Amino acid sequence: MILAHLDVVPAPPEGWDVPPFSGEERDGYIYGRGTLDDKSCVIGVLQALELMLKRGYKPKRSFYIGLGHDEEVSGHNGAMKIVERLQSRGVKLLFVLDEGLAVLDGVIQGVKRPVALIGTTEKGSITLNLTVNQPPGHSSMPPEETSIGILSAAVSRLERNPLPNMFGVGPEASMFEQLAGEFAFPLNVMMANLWLFSPIISRVLERTPSSNAIVRTTTAITIFNAGVKSNVIPRMARATVNFRIHPGQTVTEVLDIVRNTISDERVEISVLNSFDPLPISPFDESNFGYQTLQRTIHSVFSAAPVAPGVCIGNTDSRHFVNLTDSIYRFSPFKMKSEDLSR
Numbered sequence: 595m596i597l598a599h600l601d602v603v604p605a606p607p608e609g610w611d612v613p614p615f616s617g618e619e620r621d622g623y624i625y626g627r628g629t630l631d632d633k634s635c636v637i638g639v640l641q642a643l644e645l646m647l648k649r650g651y652k653p654k655r656s657f658y659i660g661l662g663h664d665e666e667v668s669g670h671n672g673a674m675k676i677v678e679r680l681q682s683r684g685v686k687l688l689f690v691l692d693e694g695l696a697v698l699d700g701v702i703q704g705v706k707r708p709v710a711l712i713g714t715t716e717k718g719s720i721t722l723n724l725t726v727n728q729p730p731g732h733s734s735m736p737p738e739e740t741s742i743g744i745l746s747a748a749v750s751r752l753e754r755n756p757l758p759n760m761f762g763v764g765p766e767a768s769m770f771e772q773l774a775g776e777f778a779f780p781l782n783v784m785m786a787n788l789w790l791f792s793p794i795i796s797r798v799l800e801r802t803p804s805s806n807a808i809v810r811t812t813t814a815i816t817i818f819n820a821g822v823k824s825n826v827i828p829r830m831a832r833a834t835v836n837f838r839i840h841p842g843q844t845v846t847e848v849l850d851i852v853r854n855t856i857s858d859e860r861v862e863i864s865v866l867n868s869f870d871p872l873p874i875s876p877f878d879e880s881n882f883g884y885q886t887l888q889r890t891i892h893s894v895f896s897a898a899p900v901a902p903g904v905c906i907g908n909t910d911s912r913h914f915v916n917l918t919d920s921i922y923r924f925s926p927f928k929m930k931s932e933d934l935s936r
């Protein structure tokens with residue numbers, strides 16, 4: 595089964611080089627909200643189908659295409675409904691392919707050639723609301739601590755105390771072992787001997803946001819709200835924090851660490867949504883899905899070695915775990931380091 599999704603995250607008008615929904619082409623790139631995530635996959639699938647139909651292609655086995663419309667808000671009415679329908683028909687899938695990792699060109703420090711990473715698992719996630727309620731008042735007679743001050747201190751503690759570096763505990767180590775030959779000396783020797791060098795490598799990886807995301811559960815403060823008037827001390831301050839959970843940890847473990855880090859009973863912690871990291875899909879030589887994908891990637895991006903990786907973002911494919919044990923996350927395009935912030 596091949597998945598992609600049509601929806602995009604909101605596009606506030608400011609900060610764009612071109613209008614976000616123009617789909618304008620400039621210097622060989624298409625600009626607009628969702629070009630990478632995930633219109634390119636949608637269009638790729640549809641164009642491939644059109645071409646196959648035109649050529650009268652007869653596939654050897656049947657396959658499904660699933661195009662969701664609400665992946666960015668958890669896929670409740672898209673991917674989850676597709677799964678319900680397939681389950682009601684007793685369908686089992688050989689493998690699922692969804693968006694995810696890509697051909698990384700210059701993204702992994704020390705690797706010169708582009709490398710294709712197939713996401714064989716994806717991180718878990720937990721989103722928390724942190725709320726502080728304190729008596730409101732007039733700004734002319736402020737108390738020692740306000741709801742805003744207490745909440746700011748709590749989120750600051752979370753930022754200053756990241757969750758532990760878990761490099762070596764999860765499947766990301768297999769990626770470096772498989773790519774060891776792509777690094778120059780002495781990194782090639784270090785990557786091939788992680789049993790000895792993982793403490794050093796883990797410290798290097800945590801210096802850059804994209805590689806830090808693969809060695810630990812990340813903490814991102816994404817919404818912060820309080821106050822309506824400059825001379826009024828508000829009763830309530832609220833922040834939303836999203837954690838992406840490393841495959842070596844669980845929702846429960848992360849929640850325990852967060853409670854200990856905040857360590858302030860005035861900060862009420864409520865869970866908005868959560869799920870554990872996804873199971874690791876097989877990537878051995880006998881696995882049909884992984885090998886098919888690897889062969890196809892080789893035929894399109896000939897120079898790119900292929901390795902399994904951890905998908906740091908979440909995808910609709912996570913809803914398919916009861917239909918198959920083989921879920922792969924790969925978007926068929928090249929990604930350079932400057933593209934990561936796009």
Ligand SMILES: CCCCCCCC/C=C\CCCCCCCC(=O)NCC(=O)O
Binds near residue numbers: 665693701
């Ligand atoms: C050693 C360095 C490894 C760096 C790995 C970083 C590679 C980044 C490549 C692709 C980004 C992954 C995006 C996955 C799709 C995310 C889809 C999405 O936005 N889903 C919603 C969500 O996660 O909130």
